[in-house]
C-alpha cells in the first residue's frame with residue numbers, strides 16, 4: 001500500500017466526519033444560512049492567499065526546475081480557477097465578492113495557515129506535501145460525495161461549487177501531490193514518515209474545523225473596527 005493510501009485510510013474517520021458536517025450537508029441540500037456562506041468566503045479568500053504564499057515557500061525549498069515549475073502551476077490554479085466556487089457562494093448569499101476580501105482570518109483558519117506555513121519553513125519537503133494534501137483531497141472527496149448523494153442538476157444552488165470540486169482538475173492536483181509524497185516516502189525512514197503523517201492528520205482535523213468555523217461563524221473574542229462588514 002502506498003504511503004498516501006495509508007494516510008487516507010488512517011484519517012478516514014475525519015473524512016467521514018467532514019462529509020456529514022452540517023455545512024457540507026447544507027451544500028448538498030442547497031440550504032445554508034447566508035451568514036455562514038459569507039463567513040466561509042471571507043476566511044477562504046485569505047486562506048487561499050496564504051496557500052499561494054506557501055507554494056512560494058515550497059518553490060524556495062525546491063532543488064529542481066521540475067519542482068519549481070510544478071508549484072508555480074499550482075499557484076496559477078488558485079489564482080485563476082478557485083474564484084469560481086467562491087463566486088457561486090457569493091451569488092447564493094446575494095453579496096458582492098469584492099466586499100468579502102481583506103478580512104482577518106478567524107482563529108481556526110489562522111491556526112490552519114500557521115500550521116502549513118511553519119511546516120513549509122521548518123519541515124522536510126515530505127512534511128510540507130503531507131500538510132498541503134488534505135486541502136485538495138478532502139475537497140475532491142466532498143465533491144464526489146455530494147455528487148453521488150444528491151445528484152445535483154444545473155438548477156441546484158451549489159451546482160457549480162460541487163461540480164468544480166468533483167472535476168478532473170481537482171483530481172489531478174490531488175494525484176500529483178500524492179505521487180510526489182509517495183516518491184519522497186520511498187527515500188526516507190520511519191521517523192521522517194511519522195512526522196509527515198502527523199502533519200497530514202493535523203491538516204485533516206483543521207479541514208473539519210474550518211467547516212465548523214464557518215458554520216458557527218467563529219470569531220476572535222473581541223471585534224476590532226477592521227472586521228465589521
Ligand SMILES: Cc1ncc(C[n+]2csc(CCO)c2C)c(N)n1
Nearest residue numbers: 044047051074078135136139173210
Ligand atoms: C479550507 C479550504 N480547504 C481546501 C480548499 C480547496 N483548495 C484550496 S487550494 C486548492 C488547490 C491546491 O493546489 C484546493 C483544491 C479550500 N478552498 N479551502
